[in-house]
Amino acid sequence: MTRLLESSRPVAPGPSVVPACDGTTRPRLAVVGFGNALRGDRGAGLYVLEALDQAGFGSHVALNHIVGDYRTLISCLYDADAAVIVQAAEACGRPGDVHALDLPRFRTLAAMDHRVPSQPRALAEALTWIEVGHRLPRKLLILFIEPAPTCDGQGPGPSGPVRRGVRRAVDLAANFLERNGADRPAGHVPDRLYAVPWLGIRF
Template sequence: MAPSVLVVGFGNPLMGDDGVGLLVIELLKELGVAPHVRLAEGGTDATVLAGLWQGEERVVLVDALVRGSPPGTIHRLSAEEVLQLPQPHRGVHALSLPECLRWVLLAKPELAKATVELFGVEPRQLEPGQGLTPEVKAAAQQLARQLLQELAPAP
């Protein structure tokens, strides 16, 4: 039996390429994932992961991730690598993804037994406006196909 998987897309579709995680979830729904894969939208608050996780053995997070690469670049990071990401503080009421993951691991220590990773897509623009730039939309489509293959049960 294939290990259970939770895929959570994060982002804000009103902030341009920040909506990439939500688009990947939408595309995976359209493509049809295997029964052992559960899809969820996390919105803009990664602390919801604590309530979304139901004991899955693998957790895949999808979000926009600024690393200075060309727009549309897909980054794959382990939980340990996510926790090492720089954590800009834009306001006192919002936590960065690394801070949220750290908080969720404290709140749900059993989550540390799961394999957690982030697929981050390098954005071109994170300004108000709907729709993804062409290179980020193409990366979302590529990532959805990659995840569909990767998460398929072994024959």
């Protein structure tokens, strides 16, 4: 079962906005997907980005792919009012499980991870440095998709459980974005099947 917890912690500076077609302003939104498409389930973050792009969100939602260097995260979150970070990571669940965390809950999880190296701790450290510079979004959702142990480094394409997890993560990310000001084209129906054409993958 997935739990969704939002962070409402204030942060300086004030919100930044982008102009909409009707002359109003909208918050800046970002999604950052971590993952290597050539490492099986470890490409989950990229698959979520591809699906969100196909879901029809407007151009004011910045979709950013990072292979694995957390130091580049600051440029993706710069001036964003709300953001989603998604990647494949073990968090004591079953393959395909999706863990939806706000920042305090994520930091608790990271502090309890004693593996070396630790993806959660590395991400938590990067977010702390961004927070020190007052560039952390006011609302942040972190999605971890549990990978299958046997589908790491097996080439492009996620395992069956992670395919289902990716679709769940897409739904959670889309709902979060819509609650924070994103919109989709009128009448758009969510796709029943997403694809990564350049990899020949469907999920």
